[in-house]
Amino acid sequence: MAQKQERPGDGNWAGRMFGSLQEAYDRLRAIVDSSYDGIYITDGRAVTLWVNRAYEEITGLRADEVVGRSMWDLERDEIISKSGTLLALAQRAPVTLEQVFRTGRHALISSTPAFNDQGEIVLVVTNVRDMTELRELQEKYRQTAALTERYQSEAEYVRKQVLASADLIVADTRMLALLEQVKRVAALDATVLLLGETGVGKEKIAKYIYKNSARKDERFLTINCGAISPTLIESELFGYERGAFTGANREGKMGLFEVADKGTVFLDEIGELPLEMQVRLLRVLQEQTVQRVGGTRDIPISVRVIAATNRDLEAMVREKTFREDLFYRLNVVPIRIPPLRERQADIPAFVEHFLAHFNQKYDTHKEFARDAVRAMLAYEWPGNVRELKNVVERAVILSGGQVIRPEDLPFCPAWSPGLFAPEPGETVDLKALTEQFEARFIRAAYETHGSIRKAAASLSMDPATFLRKKKKYETDP
Incomplete structure (x- = not known):
């Protein structure tokens, strides 16, 4: 005869599963306490029977503060702001509302009544879901949306400001978009790392950031890290106390970071900074203090640092020639300035600007032939804007006539048919x-x-x- 299979609905199964009513209660308690959401249970008269651990964590209320107490009393004593249980009892239906607890947490409260066979409410089970993180995300989204709207409204202003600036010549849409980004960064007082080839205009961008920052009325100091002698760089940057070394000023000397206090320091060619000085610079950035050579006291300063390099700092970090911690401290807001060959629409604008400048400087009235401008558009410009400026100046000085032609450009002998005459016996394809x-x-x-x-x-x-x-x-x- 086949043995009868026990099912969860059979009394024997429950007895084997739990053993006793106390064991069943303990297991149920363990299950409820493991819930991520808070659970709050009252009887049909709104007297608190049970709360789980998540409820205590979310609300900051202990079980012994509420168990055995009526929701009427808890609401009257302002232990809770509003009771979902009382609303569910009054409406005889599930109720959902938002609640703020003394922990500062926001929660979504869902109170559901349970009825017996006679239609009487015997329990109200309230689920408490912590919504604090969601509200914070919503607030961040709202702030981001507001910032986006403000940035979009500023975009046209930035374009006009850039084009009207005597220091920045911009016509290329890619550069205009980059300067919109730079304008936003300028106002935030964050450390900026400018990346780009030699001659792309990193110092111009650094000054643009400074002029559009909250520190625009304070000092702007440019420090070329590759131009200062390694034996002098520490005393130049951080200063020295009197008697710190032979030949030192008797009264000591302020370093450039102290001189720039409350202003902006532009560290050009930061990749050339010696390793031992990188440690000192990292301390300045992290603690906003300097210690002079030969000194023991920390001098508080407030400076914004803009660094620039044409080198691959990440490769230098891998090669152990640049400190990783300093790289990440400088790389808060990296901005890559594209080379001139990637922003060709800027070339005619630069040519026009430099030509006007040098015509005035040398009292000339020269102009570029269309073929000469085309030649400059086709050229790769390894020296970028700096090279372009030099080429225009040289052409203004050396060209024989009023019109500057391709053969007047130093990189363009191949553009002049007259200069391509083959030598005797030479074969040309x-x-x-x-x-x-x-x-x-x-x-x-x-x-x-x-x-x-x-x-x-x-x-x-x-x-x-x-x-x-x-x-x-x-x-x-």
């Missing part, structure tokens, strides 16, 4: 040379104008021919 020039012009025109039709028109070409040649030179090795 004229077709390859022509295609090389054509490919550079086509690429430069397309990058400048952004559309096939406009680029073709700038080269007096048919759009279909332009597109065909463009595809050819893109696929050629």
Whole structure:
């Protein structure tokens, strides 16, 4: 005869499972106490029967403060702000409301009545879900949305301010977007790390940050970390007390960080800073204090640091030539300034600006031929804006006529047919040379104008021919 299978509904099963009523209670208590949400149970008269540990943690109320007490009394004594249990008893239906506890936590309260067979409420079970983190996220989202709206409204103002600035020449949309970001960073007083090739204008951006910061009325000091002698850099940056070393000033000397107190320090070529000085700089950034050479007291300062480098600091960290902790302390807000070859729309604007400046300086009235501007658009500019400025000045000085032509540019002998006459006996691949020039012009025109039709028109070409040649030179090795 088959043995009868016990089921959870059978009395024997419950007895084997729990053993006794006390054991069943203990196990139920353990289950409820493991809940992430707070649980609060009253009888049908609103007298507290039980609370779990999560409820105590969320509300800051201990079980012995509420168990055995009526919800009427707890609400009257302001131990709780509003009782979901009393509302559920009055409405004879589940109730949900928000509540704030003395811990400062916000919670969502759901009180649900339980009825017996006669329709009487015998229990009210209240679930308390901690909503503090959600509210904080909502508040952060609200603040972020407000900031976004403000930044968008400032964008046009930033563009006008940049274009009107005598120090910054910007026409490229990529640079305009970067300067919008820089303008926001400027107001936050955070440490900034400017990254970019030599000559891209890192010091100009640093001054732009300074002029748009809360410290704009204080000092701005530029320190070239690669230009100060290693034997003098410590005393120059941090100062020294009298008698600190042979030849020291009898009264001692303030360092540049002290001189810049309440202002901004621009540390150019930060990658050239010796390792032993990196430790001292890290302390200044972390503690906002300096200690002079030969001194023992900490001198409090308040400076904003903007650092710049054309080196790969992350590679230097891996090579142990730059401290990792200093890198992360400087790298709070990294800003990469694109090279001039990646912002070609800026080239004509720079040319126009520098040409006006040098015409006035040398009392000339020169102008660039269209072919010369095209040549500058096709050039790679390894020295970036600094090189461009030097090229314009040299062309203004050395060009023979009023119009500056491609052959007047130092990097453009190949653009002048007269300068490409072969030497006697020399063989020249004229077709390859022509295609090389054509490919550079086509690429430069397309990058400048952004559309096939406009680029073709700038080269007096048919759009279909332009597109065909463009595809050819893109696929050629």
